[in-house]
Amino acid sequence: MSTGLAGRSVIVTGAGSGIGRAAALAFAAEGARVVVADLNAEGAAAVVEEIGEGGGTAVAVTGDLSEQAVVDAVTATAVERFGGVDVLVNNAGIMDGMQALADVTDTEWERVIRVNLTAPFLLTRAVLPHMLAAGRGAIVSTASEAGLRGSAAGAAYTASKHGIVGLTRSLAVMYRGKGIRANAIAPGGTRTNIAVTAEQGAHGPTTLGPHFVNVGRLAEPEEQAAAILFLASDAASNVNGVVLPVDDGWSAV
Template structure:
């Protein structure tokens, strides 16, 4: 069955590795044109190479997406190279140190919120006029178990991921009438190579670390990517405002 993604323009953030790279490759396999956005040049270039080796089309833009200039470069590049933006996927994120509120310093709070919530907001805001002009679009965020409960991450990451879910629902309601769908996946444990929290704080470590582990095996990045591509595809045309746990039932336990 066709996913309807052939010839579509797709931006994937955090596409230099992990779930982002897997999603970029999967979109390309479906015939989409992919803009790889990542903070690391070498990683972004590796993803572009992986797409090219399978006969797909990808370009990269390198930079910090909390910088409006980088955001504008990403959107302008996709528009000029691929003729617009049909799909936006947010997978770029960082983890906190399992710091609870009393242990979270300003630097950790602001950086986690900046990367996990502000950057997706800025890029979404920049993409919306392009989607509205076409009368269609699909946006897929990465929430997390930390967006569904208060016991899986520190204060900063928990607040950011709850904010992501609020943003997803706001977008779903306010842009439905112009043909734009917004959804999110909420991954459980995933073998991304993503560095875990550097726990050192006594209270945060003692309270939160015992709650990790989920309810089964660790997911592959390809399984997370499959959920992302589905939500972006025509097969999910009537799905809007959904936060889809991809966690083998962890969130149901």
């Protein structure tokens, strides 16, 4: 079945590296036009150049997506350059330090929630009017194994990814009659540049340690991107409200 993505306007956040980069390249390879959104200007520019060298079309927008002005710029770029927003991939995110709740500082909590949950909320809210006007749209968010269980990350990250799961399901219910689908992937361990800085011996890392015995193999970013591409494509036209583990069976253990 055709993906139906040729000519579509796609926003991918966190597209300067890792899963986001792989997703941006995958969409471009299908003929989609891609807004590469990332905090890292150099990384975003490199992905746009790579897409261009492959014959695709992309433009970079850089900035902190938890800021409304940046969200507005990303949305306006997609509309002005590519005629609308057909697909939104909420992928940008950061890890926490595996802290147990009593050890989470206000600064850490607010930083993780702002990037992982508030930014996707803001961008989704911004693109919805354009999708509603078009009568169609696909939203795919990157949740996590930590959105399915309490033993895959610290309190802040776990709460943020459970929030993404809830946001995805709410969107699916609220807008399924409007031609808009919302789904998420729940990656397990994946080879990206996101690092975890945990305090050895702290309650959180010490408690979580045993739960990573059956994590399975690390995925490549392209494997996560393939799942994102499927959920955004016409091949998944009746798939809505799904949180799809891409984790080598970790969620089944």
